[in-house]
Amino acid sequence: MFPGGRGGLNPQKMSKMMKQMGIDIDELEDVEEVVIKQKNKELVFNKPKVVKMDAKGQEMYQIVGEPEETGEQIEEEYEPNEEDISLVVEQANSTEEEAKEELKKTDGDIAKAIVNLKD
Incomplete structure (x- = not known):
């Protein structure tokens, strides 16, 4: 080299x-x-x-x-912001609480949260 x-x-x-x-x-x-x-x-x-x-x-x-x-680290739980929650509420016709929970489950994947709430 x-x-x-x-x-x-x-x-x-x-x-x-x-x-x-x-x-x-x-x-x-x-x-x-x-x-x-x-x-x-x-x-x-x-x-x-x-x-x-x-x-x-x-x-x-x-x-x-x-x-x-070192071993596994404890990951911080994702906390959705108000803008993401509002978008999911609007697109999926859901409550804020439902939107927040679904965003946590999908680790912030807005599209997936909307699809899951529409099903």
Whole structure:
């Protein structure tokens, strides 16, 4: 991918080349933990190596380490807003309470809520 044979480019040449392309690289010191939260789990990196790259104002972070996966997270229950409730009430000829309950069941899928209430 990069010239320089099997061993690749030496780090100093790579750093110089990146600077010429407008990319600044800084290693963050003393990082104890990085947590990536997903819908149903978390990835926890303990004592990772973290590098921050700034390419013309766009910041990117590279995390190097072995993540630990945590179990299921408790998901927050969806709470429909007034606009969505009104739309479902109008389209499905339902009460606000019925619309709210159906929106919760469909996790905010307005079209599905309307169809379910019309059936």
